[in-house]
Amino acid sequence: MQSKTLARRRRRQLLLFTSPALAFFLLFAVFPLLSTIYISFYQEDVFVGLENFVFLFTNDEASERLLYAFLHNCQFFLIAASIQLPTALFMAALLTSGRVRRMTSFYRTLLFIPTTLSVVIVGFIWRLIISPLWGIVDYPLLGEKLTALPTITLMSVWQYMGIPMVFLYSALLSIPSNIIEAAQVDGASDLRIFFRIKIPLIAPQIGIITILTFIWTFNGFDIIYALNGGMPGPDYATDVLGTLFYRTFFGWGADLGNQNLGAATATVIFFIILLGTAVYFATVQRRLKASQL
Amino acid sequence: MIHKKGRFQTQPKNLIVHLSLLFFAILALGPIFIIIINSFKTMEGIFTGPLKLPNSETFTFDGFKRAVAQGNFVRNYANSTIITLGATVLTVICSCLAAYGITEYTTKLSKMIAGLFTIGIMLPVTLGTIVIIKMMVKFHILNTHISLILVYVGIFVPLGVILMVTNFRTISNELKEAARIDGANEFKTFLIVLPLVMPGVAAVAAITMLPVWNDLWFPLILTAGPKTQTLTLGIQQFVGTYNNDWQALLAGLVLSAIPLILLFTIFSKQFIKGLSDGYGK
């Protein structure tokens, strides 16, 4: 009897505390999204079932764009993750090495500043710096198909380095000092401590920041849009799922956009992200957690 | 003896660490420095030598003058501040309450709610733009600061909740029990433990503030009128149909970046602590 009322009270308390956040989230994020996904089954107010999705995957032009955008996203993510994460980890390791003492917060603050900038500024300044006409590079990095996407990815890496850096920095800080001290007493070298003790300990956090990078790169398109607009070239070489969605939904140039098709595109993107995240949690993160225990 | 030897050996190592960090800092700040010097140059100065310091010929305040004169720079600053503050404070409050609820009353339902917020982190909310405008029209709050604040809270509360959950998990039960024995109700208990997660609050605030301040899309759709225009949108006016006013654009961007840079410099300690406390569980 008593446990039942207690459970009910706990449940009421839970709802009471979570209701403001849930209300905002459900009303201003979930509801608009669901009603938009709903229109992906329509075309000009007529129910068409999966027709929009069939078009996306079978129309020559549309399916080619979708495939390339997906591949470009994968490339963006792989380059970003393989450069950003190790570099951020290295920076975090330097900051927590205890060798810079009072300067730690000074360096940490400086290293985070690019993250606070808007993409407009980042795009402008890098374009100027690497411009063959005015800057320091003699090769049209942004104008050639092979180099355009990696170049933009690197700009994005530069800008958002601060986020994985502080995440990993704080993860390293939270390692109990007695573990490290014990290893030091055993005579382990700094490098050995870092690779054998610290990295395994923060593996779950490395995992989390990897998957967040994945979500952000697959959802994001802001720097590409700021640099190359809604039809990002050369010859669509920097087109990603985000710009493809924007172009399909809102239109670009003479293309007026089609909300229903755009909604279908966004639904596909959402499921790609969901699938990626689910696979990750089901395999990698679980093992990371298990190894930690 | 051992201590001395250790110290002697680490000196060059310290130098290497310093030099590496300095290298990264220059890499991070160099381009920003270039933005700043170019904002003080004439058009000719910007394009003939973007990497050069302004000299007597190329130095000018024109960009800043135009950036401040054209458009309602001061009002836009105020608008951005109100919207960013409003969205951040509300996000923080809602996240704290929800995270406290989720960690305190663990049931199947609480796990489901936490799962819902986890999915929320990956939602592309721009997709719902049309429905969002229609809602704002229905509520009669289109072209108000509130419309933007509401949307931003909806978008950023999931990440806030998840971060705060990790923070609240670090609080021992003893403190809460002690408060309850003293006769505090659940809300009071929440208020009593809240100061312990202040660093987490700083982290959530930081992560919310950045994208809100820099967002272009929702201000354009929901508050395009001159009275509620944000700073980021206002600066976009210098991007012309054919020609951009680079001077005013650069100066405007520099001015708009200052508040966030200052905030992060001042609050970086709390921000970091919030993130690391979250992992400490």
Place this chain on the structure above:
Amino acid sequence: MKSRSKSLVFVVGLSLIIPATIVSTTAVAATKTTLTIDSWRTDDSKIWKEVIIPIYEKANPGVKVVWAPSPSNEYDSALSLRMKSKTAADIVMCRPYGLTKALIKDKHLTNLTGLPGLTNFTKQSMQSWADAKGVPFCVPSASVGAGFYYNKNIFKELKLTVPKTQAEFIAVLEKIKKNGKYTPLVATGTSADSWMLDQMGLQLVGPYYWKGDAGGVALDNGTRKVTDPEYVAAFEALASWKPYLPKAFSSVSYSDAEQLFILGRAAIAAEGSWSVKEMAPPGSNVGVFGAPVAKAGDKPYVQVLADHGFGINAASPNQAAAKKLLTWFTTKEFAQVYANSLPGFFPLSKDKISIDNKTAQAWLDLRDGAIVNAPIGMDKMNTGTPNWFSVTTNLLNVMMTTKMTAKQAAAELQKSLESWYPPQKKK
């Protein structure tokens, strides 16, 4: 602890109260009729606020006109969203064709039949913003032209004369290149600005080969193909610029190209009349010439490109006031102010307007004795997926920055048309 939570509550309260008070104060100030104009011309804000609007408000004391432009790149998407949710401005700037036609179809614009002053415009200039039956929905306000700016000092230094024919044009470019001091010709090589290679490239030189409007109609009807010689020749005329463009052309953006010319490093720029202020500032020595004719003796073609007009949001509560303002937009007074405030943008009305800016007048002079024609492909062939404009601009960009030949580009374009455009579909 307590004071902290108190201050938190205070901050929250404040953050909610401040916006609320601002909202309530904005609601009070509506005694005058306020007309809001939405536009993508952020560049013109100063002129509207300081010159144009004061003239109208002085003559119409009961009306307040607010100029509220949106960023150019996002204008179309923002406007169509706002129209759908009935939150658009009272008066909106109309793009030629494209979006405007779609807004007309969805009944978002007010029918302007019978608006006094519309008789002031030719049927041709009304075409880009009328429905299929010719019912007008926007007041045409400005046209622009495309062609070339040239640096007179460089021409003098290298003893060059303004080229009249394609052969002379190439000869002039060759001479500048041989001299080595200057970039002969600037155009835009980045993909984001590739519309320029269409508007100030293919559509500029093409009419000599495809014979003006007839060439456009033939494609629209499907009687000719893009792979036919007259169109391939147009692509080839544009491709002949390749050797004379700036180094690392694929990274030369529109502003880069302009800067090269303004700084005196380039002799000729493929450009438009809208850039008069930037390209030919007071004190510069800059001239203008039109597209070189295919062979000597040909009559010149010139494009009168409809740039923008003004229409009324059908959902606006201020229809009468908005119509009155639009009527003013049809007058000679407005045309005169507009032409002189925004040199390079030419009124579309039949009134004779005097233009103070000499370079702008030079652009207008190009129209004397020339055959006026419209860009091809921009109407019917733009209504499907993939549309003419996207495909053409992308192909031109690829053709000008890689080894793709004119023939290949034309073939690709034809292939894309055949994939959806009924008159061009393979039978």
